[in-house]
Amino acid sequence: MRINGCSAxxxxxxxxxxxxxxxxxxxxxxxxxxxxxxxxxxSERAAELTAAPGxxxxxxxxxxxxxxxxxxxxxxxxxxGAVAPxxxxxxxxxxxPAARTVGRQGPMALADFxxxxxxxxxxxxxxxxxxxxAMQATEPVDAVGATAAGGTPERGxxxxxxxxxxxxxxxxxxxYAASKGGVAAMxxxxxxxxxxxxxxxxxxxxxxxxxxxxxxxxAEARASLGAQVPHPARLGDPAEYAALVRHIVENPMLNGETxxxxxxxxxxxx
Numbered sequence: 001m002r003i004n005g006c007s008a009x010x011x012x013x014x015x016x017x018x019x020x021x022x023x024x025x026x027x028x029x030x031x032x033x034x035x036x037x038x039x040x041x042x043s044e045r046a047a048e049l050t051a052a053p054g055x056x057x058x059x060x061x062x063x064x065x066x067x068x069x070x071x072x073x074x075x076x077x078x079x080x081g082a083v084a085p086x087x088x089x090x091x092x093x094x095x096x097p098a099a100r101t102v103g104r105q106g107p108m109a110l111a112d113f114x115x116x117x118x119x120x121x122x123x124x125x126x127x128x129x130x131x132x133x134a135m136q137a138t139e140p141v142d143a144v145g146a147t148a149a150g151g152t153p154e155r156g157x158x159x160x161x162x163x164x165x166x167x168x169x170x171x172x173x174x175x176y177a178a179s180k181g182g183v184a185a186m187x188x189x190x191x192x193x194x195x196x197x198x199x200x201x202x203x204x205x206x207x208x209x210x211x212x213x214x215x216x217x218x219a220e221a222r223a224s225l226g227a228q229v230p231h232p233a234r235l236g237d238p239a240e241y242a243a244l245v246r247h248i249v250e251n252p253m254l255n256g257e258t259x260x261x262x263x264x265x266x267x268x269x270x
Contacts, residue, residue, distance in 0.1 A: 001141065001154045001249055004029030007084040009076055011067050011127055012093030014040035016211035017161065020238035021090050021245050022060065023049060028246060030088060031058045033080040035073075038064035058083075067093045067123030070130070077134050085138040087156040089131040090245055094120045094161065094179075096213055098172040113175045120179035124160050128190060128201070131158060136197045152252045155198040159245050160187065162205040162258055168267040180205070184258045191256030200255040202248045207262025209236035229263035236263065 008025045012018035013034035026032045026049050034049075036042040042062035050059040063079055065072030080086045095116060101108050135156035142151025162184040169177025184203055191201040208214070208225050214235065215222075226234040244261055248254050 001087060001157060001252065003088065003246065003249055005031075005084060006087040007031045007033070007080040008088035008090070009033045009035060009080045009086060009127075009131060010090045010092060011035045011123075012091070014042040014045050014062075016092070016213070017206065017209065017238050017241045018090070018092030019045055020242040021092060024239070024242035024246050025088065025090075025249075026052070026058075026060055029058070031080070031083040032060040033076055033083075034060055034062045035065055035067075035076045036062070036093070037066065040064075067091075067127055068118055070126060073127050073130050077130050081134050086131065086134050087138065087141075087154075088159075088249055089127065089135075089156070090159045090161075091124045091127050092161050093123055093127075096163075096176050099175070100172050101174050108175075113178075116175035117179045117182070120176070121182040124183050125186065128158055128160070132156075132190075132194055132197070132199055135199050140198050153198050154200065154252060156200075157249045158190070158194075158199065158201045159248055160201070160203040162203050164205050164207045164260060164262050164265065164267060166205055166258075167260075170267050171270040187258050188256045195255075200248075200252070202254050202256070203258040204241065204244055204248075205258050205260045205262070206241055207236060207260070207265045209238060209241065211238060228268075229265045232263055234263075236261065 008030040010022045013022045014036035022032050022034050034042050034046050046060045046062035063076045099108050138155050140153040140155050160183050163180040165173050165177040166180040166184045187203040
């Protein structure tokens with residue numbers, strides 16, 4: 001599906017993978033809505049994208065909100081659809097706290113486990129269900145953007161973010177791995193359900209990427225993590241995640257799949 005002229009909603013868009021994706025979709029001609037917490041730098045990031053050459057007619061907008069709150073997400077979906085048909089949704093919002101199931105202070109608090117699942121899994125599903133309902137109300141276009149008439153008709157594409165932790169989670173990642181495993185597991189049933197609506201669903205499972213989650217570590221620690229990647233032996237660049245998002249949107253045969261984007265890494269137990 002052609003990106004130019006579509007409306008795109010990106011969650012977790014104030015930093016990291018989400019910001020890189022918002023930038024890539026904006027550069028490809030989409031009307032981008034950046035959705036992130038009110039405490040984020042979303043307003044500043046949207047202003048930076050707006051200041052880029054050629055952005056005057058489709059200035060990105062920032063909407064503060066929480067992916068687990070229905071009214072917040074619905075407002076973002078409606079804002080995106082008011083500018084142009086909502087055809088692209090990318091779920092990048094998430095948290096990654098680490099804690100052993102039974103640590104020195106005893107069992108992990110159930111509320112801490114629940115919070116990770118609520119943000120990463122329930123939040124993703126909340127965005128998917130509301131965005132898909134809006135997409136279903138749009139007219140289909142073909143794979144290159146014209147009104148469908150014998151081409152490959154599509155209404156939209158939803159890209160979710162899992163993690164390699166869904167498949168080889170480390171010690172201390174039970175909650176995170178469970179949440180991302182859930183995102184991966186719902187990819188195929190969502191794609192099957194939405195096929196009749198001409199909406200594709202694909203999940204990306206990133207490995208070690210140079211995002212705010214890792215940028216707080218010492219340089220030596222970050223270099224050590226990058227060296228664990230078989231090839232290329234470095235941390236991933238968020239722009240590489242964004243490039244895959246763009247390819248997924250533009251390639252109509254990608255559907256119902258979880259794609260590892262990890263340089264071939266398989267995580268050790270710890």
